Amino acid sequence: MSIASRDASTDGSGTEAESTPARLPLLGLLALFTAAFTAVLTELLPAGLLPGMSRSLGVSEGRVGFLVTGYAAASFLAAIPLTAALRGLRRRPVLIGTLAGFALCNAVTALSSSYALTFGARLVAGVMGGTLWAMLAGYAARMVPAERRGRAIAIVLAGITVALSFGIPAGTALAGLAGWRTAFATVAVLAVVLVGWVVWRVPDFPGEPASERIPLWRIAAMPGIRTVLSITLLLLLGHQAMYTYMAPFTERSGFGRTGLVLFVFGLATVAGIWLVGVLIDRHPRRTLLGALALIAAAMLALGLFGRSPVVLLAAVAAWGVAFGGAPTLLQTALVRISGPGRADVATPMQTTVYNAGIAAGSLAGGVVLESADAGAGALPWTALPLITVALATVSASRRHAFPPR
Structure with a gap:
């Protein structure tokens, strides 16, 4: 077996479970x-x-x-x-x-x-x-x-x-x-x-x-693993470049209530987790495609109309719903590819990539904020290409990482 x-x-005692x-x-x-x-x-x-x-x-x-x-x-x-x-x-x-x-x-x-x-x-x-x-x-x-x-x-x-x-x-x-x-x-x-x-x-x-035990490098080489890790990195780069600097972006809109904006985002992520919990076992591929598409749409809306408080709050809410479930979708894909018995070895690769994405995304957003003529207004345009590439990668990955059901 x-x-x-x-x-x-x-089960935990070694007896047969249903x-x-x-x-x-x-x-x-x-x-x-x-x-x-x-x-x-x-x-x-x-x-x-x-x-x-x-x-x-x-x-x-x-x-x-x-x-x-x-x-x-x-x-x-x-x-x-x-x-x-x-x-x-x-x-x-x-x-x-x-x-x-x-x-x-x-x-x-x-x-x-x-x-x-x-x-x-x-x-x-x-x-x-x-x-x-x-x-x-x-x-x-x-x-x-x-x-x-x-x-x-x-x-x-x-x-x-x-x-x-x-x-x-x-x-x-x-x-x-x-x-x-x-x-x-x-x-x-x-x-x-x-x-x-x-x-x-x-x-x-x-x-x-x-x-x-399979050597770590062989698990990393399993078909689909590197695809999932690449999408994780792209997602976190784009997300963190924008999220880390929501305060200056919110100030730019004239709204200025960063705490409320972050609360809306956090509340929306809870809704996103619930929604993914309902859909993930039946439609994992389509749910991930929808989440990444929604994040891309939110970045586009923030880039074009982010000075409007109404658009700002609506786009942040949509972004929160989509991002709330995306890490779960990616980690579930990693577990499916590696198998639950080897997930404890595959998952730390994603943890490492996740933390690297947080650090690099925050750094990239800071560089853009300091150097771009548009200041905070350039942040959505920094995140959008990264999320779009992640979306295209999932769309093209129809065999191992995200097969259609």
């Missing part, structure tokens, strides 16, 4: 959803707490911002080598160890008065993050039969969207009421509770036996 079929037909269970294992999937939520809070919470952390640690706000940069860099560097090193271990102990690492790092951050110690804790947390993101999609896929994998992955990755839309603002508000240390302590407690939840409701799965 292949790894993929074995995973789909056994091939088509009546319901999704929602409590287990929600535990993984909460793991994604916790990871995003851990990564991005300092961005909302710059003034308070700056005063307490005795450093500039820019150096507090480096706590986010350090986390991302550690996650970027650790994802592939650490996942490769751990691929033979049973999955639940690795997941529990990662969550315990989050709890410890957030507790150290909450208690530390030393910038150096805090930065070190953030680097370790980034390593935990790189390991976690490499596991989540494959773990969700192994918990359900093949025909429900897309929906399961959508549920888990919705934790990212909910954290961005509601978790970070809530953490920032809590810090305003009780101090930034309380916010990090709360995330540490959440991670501890989550360890118990995982033990209670998330099944265990075996690692890859040494005799069945």
Whole structure:
């Protein structure tokens, strides 16, 4: 029996599970959803707490911002080598160890008065993050039969969207009421509770036996993998070049309410995750084509009519709906191509590409903002060609990566 079929037909204890269970294992999937939520809070919470952390640690706000940069860099560097090193271990102990690492790092951050110690804790947390993101999609896929994998992955990755839309603002508000240390302590407690939840409701799965392990380069060479990674990079380059600099673009329109614009985007991404969860298992190719086409249309509208507040809000809402589900569609395609048993090795490649796209897109947008005569007005025209190439690539990929159904 292949790894993929074995995973789909056994539960965490190794006993045979029903091939088509009546319901999704929602409590287990929600535990993984909460793991994604916790990871995003851990990564991005300092961005909302710059003034308070700056005063307490005795450093500039820019150096507090480096706590986010350090986390991302550690996650970027650790994802592939650490996942490769751990691929033979049973999955639940690795997941529990990662969550315990989050709890410890957030507790150290909450208690530390030393910038150096805090930065070190953030680097370790980034390593935990790189390991976690490499596991989540494959773990969700192994918990359900093949025909429900897309929906399961959508549920888990919705934790990212909910954290961005509601978790970070809530953490920032809590810090305003009780101090930034309380916010990090709360995330540490959440991670501890989550360890118990995982033990209670998330099944265990075996690692890859040494005799069945495929070298990383062979997985990367599987037909369709490089196509999915290329589209991921193009999408993130275009998205991040525009999203990072929404504040100056919003100011350019005369609307000026960047917080409202970002809230509309975040709320729309929640709708996008829900919509993709409904469609992904039946129409994955057409749903991805529609999402990329909608992002391209939003960029075109922002480029042509972005000075109008009505167009600005409508285009950002459409962009949010489309982008909310696009990463889930791409990660589901990667799991389908590699097989759930090997997804823990394939997914870190996407994590690495995803982080590279975020960094390069933000850099490209900044260069355009500073150098173009049109200033922020040039940003949609920077993003549009990248999204259009991604759309054309999906349209042309009819054999391995995104076959018609």
